[in-house]
Amino acid sequence: MRFLSRKIRDKSSLFWMVISLVILLLMPILLAVGLYLKSLPILQEQSFWDLLTESDWKPMQGKFGFLPFITSSLWVTFLSIIIATPVCILTAIYLTQYAKKRVLAIMQPIIDILAGLPSVIYGVWGVLIVVPFISKTVAPFFGLQTSGYTILAGAIVLSIMVIPFILNILIEVFRTIPEELTEASLSVGATKWETIKYVLLKKAFPGIISATGLGVARAFGETIAVLMVVGNVVKVPTSVFDSGYPLPALIANNYGEMLSIPMYDSALMLAALILFGIVLLFNFLSRMAIIRSEKNQ
Amino acid sequence: MKSKIDIKNLNLFIGKQQILKNVNVQIPENKITIILGPSGCGKTTLLKSLNRLTDLYEDVKVSGEIIIDNEDILHSNQDVTAIRKKMGLLAQRPYPLPMSIFKNVAYGIRISDSENKKTIPQRVEYHLKQVNLWDEVKDRLHSPASRLSIGQQQRLCLARGLAVDPEIILADEPTSALDPISSQAIEQKFIELKEQYTVVMVTHILRQARRIADYVIFMYLGEVVECGTAEEFFSNPKEERTKAYLKGAFN
Structure with a gap:
């Protein structure tokens, strides 16, 4: 029994x-x-292609061009990744190769806390600090005038938000590189920096791609914090000092307030589907890149 | 017997733990010196302190002298990379650099000798031939080194070390991950290499030591118990602990 x-x-x-x-x-x-x-x-x-490439967004007239939203999303995401990735790589190298073990032990919970903070806090921080900083300092430096609610503000806030995620993976990536590889490089007369540049970064490359890919996926979908600082103006942005209106913000701002405008509901669902598709595409591309670079090591 | 490396009063602490206790030995030139002993006795640490890889450990304190070519490398103001270049290192497992076969061997040359770029292909070929790897890889020099078999990888690592023209070869149980045939190839290579190089090899395999050693340093718990020529050491050991180890009382 x-x-x-x-x-x-x-x-x-x-x-x-x-x-x-x-x-x-x-x-x-x-x-x-x-x-x-x-x-x-x-x-x-309407044809899918027209929807993607039109920039007219007038729901009342039945015009749904997604181009401003898609381009805003791409701008904010890539700018944030361009800011975050180098910072993360340098920090990860410092923490794993130079700093004492104790420093890493102190940093790890701090990184986890940063990763766990609600995004609305980052949004508020963006409104209070980043937006005025851009309108009062950065834009005047380039001879421009803006309210500060810009693509750049969104990208800065977003980069701070994705840093802990990318950094956590990168630390793990650099930590799992066997010490013997460093020793092998040093013992033929390389300096520490040469070892990092020619050996460790190369070995870590697939991991760097996968960390960045994860960062892109997170950044692309992030809603509240970005929505609070990008300005939400329906226009294809042409510079980082323009306002933007990313896809997640479009959905979050309008869903539930569609009144009875025909197709509005369907258009917002399509926005979500496009978001889903783009994130999927990036995941797929970064996976391909990882497989390729692993093969070449 | 001319000595190449002269170690005097070497003490090494990691934190509060003493890893090497007052080591005094001489390593003869153009001979194979085997550092023998049970695991955890400080063999590897002794080997790594010879090219100052112990600098990488946190909280290491080293005192004493390691004299190579009339220079105390522990207190030298010479660049540490120049000291390390004098010694090729072979690790327990092969760790090919994440690049092609060709670039693995060229790596050290490119870093240390940027003037003679033109001669790099010849030098790579020479060193791959030196370790009997050339015929196996000459058609795929530019494919990743990680695709080689583990025995080939270990020979590649040896070629990588030899490419910067060292005078000494340091080997840390270089055959422990290899199959018997590859192990034999490495041992055979060492016997040939001692004509030109001073070989220092760590092992805990007694039979391997018997096969290739000219000179033996026997360590136990951080101390050198006994050292001498292989003949003397194996046929006429003086210390009780050596006798016990040789009989197989402990590993």
Whole structure:
């Protein structure tokens, strides 16, 4: 009897594990299918390509051009990654190669706290510090006038937000490089910096791509903090001192207040689907890049 | 017997733990010197202090002298990279650099000798031949070194070390990850290399020591128990601990 019940428990625990896994796998698929079905009405009426490349956004007149939102998202995301990645690489190298072990032990919980802060706090910080800094100091330096609610403000806030995520992975990446590789390089007469530049960075390259890819995915989807500082003006931005209106902000600002404008609901769902698609695409591309660079080591 | 490395009163602490206790030995030139002993006795630390890789450890304190070519490398104002270049290092497992076979060997040359760029291909070929790897890799010099078998990788690492023209070869249990045939190839190579180089090799394999040693340093718990020529050491050990170790009382 006892034997039998243990056997049943053994089998049933496996069953629950498989069920959890299936649910996990189904989630993104269900999400994508749901978004697609919801955005079908607008896709049946207007061509997908036109929707992507038009910059006219006038829901009342039935004009839904997504270009301003897509370009704003791309601007903010890439600018933030360009700011965050070098900072993270240098910090990770310092913490793993130069600093005492104690410094790393102190830094790790700090990084975790930064990663765990609610994004609205970063948003408030952006409004209080970054936006005035841009309007009073940075823009005048370039001879420009702006309210400070700009792509640049969004990118700065966003870069601070993604730094802990990228940094955490990079620390792990550099920490798992075997010490013998450093020793091998030093023992043929390389300096520490040469070793880092020619050996460690190269070895870490796939990890750097994957960390950056994760940063891009997070930055792309971040909503509140960005929405609070980018200005939310529907216009294709042409400089970092322009205001922007990223995709997540579009959805968050308007969903639920669509009144009964036809197709508005469907258009916002399409915005979500585009967001989903772009993040998926970046994940795929960074995975490809990782596989390629791992093969070449 | 001309000595190449002269170690005097070497003490090494990591934190409060003493890893090396008053080590006094001489390592003869153009011979294979085996540092023998059970694991955890400080063999590797002694080896790494010879090219100052112990600098990498946190909280290390070293005292004493290590004299190589009339210069105390522990207190030298010479650049540490120049000291390290004098010694090729072979680790327990092969660690090829994340680059092509060619670049692995060229790495040290490029870093230390940027003037003679033109001769690099010849030098790479020479050193790959020196470790009997050339014929196996000459058609794929530019493919990643990690695709080689582990035995080939270890020979590549040896070539990488030899490429910067060292005078000494330091090897830390270089055959422990290798299959018997690759191990034999490395041992054979060492016997050939001692004509031109001073070889210092750490091992805990007694039979390997018997096969290739000219000179043996036996260590136990951070101390040098006994050292001498291989013949003397194996046929006529003086210390009780050596006798016990040779009989296989402990590993």
